[in-house]
Amino acid sequence: MRSKDLSFIIIFIISGKLSAEEKTCGLPSVENGRIAQYYYSFKKYYFPMRINKTLSFACLAGYTTETGKQEERITCTQEGWSPEPQCFKKCTKPELRNGYISDVKLMYKIQENMRYGCNSGYKTTGGKDEEVVQCLADGWSPQPTCREEHETCLVPELYHGNYSTTQKTFRVKDKVQYECAPGYYTAGGKKTEETECHTYGWALTPKCTKLKCSSLRLIQNGYFHPIKQTYEEGDVVQFFCHENYYLSGSDLIQCYNFGWYPESPVCEGRRNRCPPPPLPLNSKIQTHSTTYRHGETVHVECELNFEIQGSEEIRCENGKWTEPPKCIEEKKTACGNPPFIENGAANLNSTIYYNGDKVAYECKSGYHLRGSTEITCKRGKWTRPPECIENIENCKPPPNVINGAVVDGLLASYTTGSSVEYRCNEYYLLSGAKVSHCEQGEWSSPPICLEPCTINVDRMYRNNIEMKWKYEGKVLHGDLIDFVCKQGYDLSPSNSLSELSVQCNRGEVRYPLCIRKESKGTCGAPPLIKNGVIISSTLGIYENGSSVEYRCFDHHFLEGSRESYCLEGVWTTPPSCLEPCTLSFVEMENNNVFLKWDFDNRPYIFHGEYIEFLCKRDTYIAEFSMIGSELRVQCDRGQLRYPRCIHKG
Incomplete structure (x- = not known):
């Protein structure tokens, strides 16, 4: 009798232990679906649910479960709810112009296919007579369309991007290239x-x-916010776990141009998480986490002069780390004398060198180092030494940078290996390497000083806009400027509110245009300009507040706003395209001058640019002239006023 009682007690204790460790399921979250309201009202009573318990969920109108049903049951298992409660968007039979769909169905489930065909003279998006499309979570892929066959293609209006040409019509097999603005991507994702x-x-x-x-x-065992069908680049999502569960991974992830980063976290019970990994003596671990989940590994490295004994990786398994390796001291192996190099020498600081020791090299006068300046002793062998190369050619003064200067002044000549540092004028933004190096008579590329923007009050007044915030001084290149419409004015219906935030681009600001809310006037064709074209597509009639963009021919300077707006039936003043200047060596010869800088010897000089000249030998600048300004002339609408030097009498 006693033995039976004892058996009963043992069985009861064992079964009790198993029940305590049994995993349970929390309140499920169903995107585009719902569970019965009483589950939410009495959450603490129903949840967490035990293994093998079931509940039903239903999808909202226009959505179905993965199997195509409106309602489905899920079961609590060791791995959580099964199947995972999800609702997918259903695809409706599309209205197809110039084509036909043979199916009589009106609704299609996720991953279900549909075949459609096009009438004579029309083709599918893939250029065929018939094509099969598939219903995906965000609709048909690709969207069923029948396009008319043509001998030419017309480029569509391109928002947030530019074409590589002003040509509007292309023949079959012709190609066109286009580029998208920062933050936007082509149809192919480039x-x-x-x-x-x-x-x-x-x-x-x-x-x-x-x-x-x-x-x-x-x-599983958690949720996130906000929930959307699609997310745009820059969107951030935060994750949360239900009671008694803990996040493993980052609670915040962001949508980038390459996808989500970091990966979504998981909600785990405490027993699946490992503490910080063990650190063996004389070792180091590249780790940034305080907790690790089941299956994660960590790489172990030994300190200098120690070698690893055992596996280089340890793994988190069911809340515990696998056995870590040991770091055993290496036998000291010496390297021989540092290798000899021609026209240079090693800076010796010892008579014997062991693993990890370093030696630096220097070249004698007239030579410079090519390669690493120092070598390292690694297990009895030296790494590759550098070479000493002869300095053959010096550099002339470094190139000028518009709106910037060399920090420490200029020299007449620079030896190979020399460098100069540039700085930009106040409010100008330096782009590129600020240091330029002299190598064998040539300077590495200097930086560019990007122009700031000055807010034009007159343009704001004409465009019926005001500053949202007050700016002190100038606006740096790349900074955003926020505008608002004046009272009684609004953006054109075809424009989004985001167009009120404008980026300063090398001194240029594209001012948004606000129109009277009650305004109804329309415009005809926009005005044409000399030496330029309209790059946006042209229409017959333009709504009040719409705009067109102009571009000048190559080497011509655009003066004024690059956009013209339709205001109350009248186009605003379009820009002018000012002609470039061309150098005349005949005129230079007649005036006894030559170019001061070789880089000014080019086919075209832009309007507004300055050219500097020097007088020929035995000549001097004409009287009654300001020497500094007369030898430096500006291109003005295609005209250059050459300075005149006369012979010494």
């Missing part, structure tokens, strides 16, 4: 793209859109 004209239209219709990241899958 910064620049080339697309070909086919009989049914463009292979990929040119467009610039913000990159989108895929929708996020629900996480």
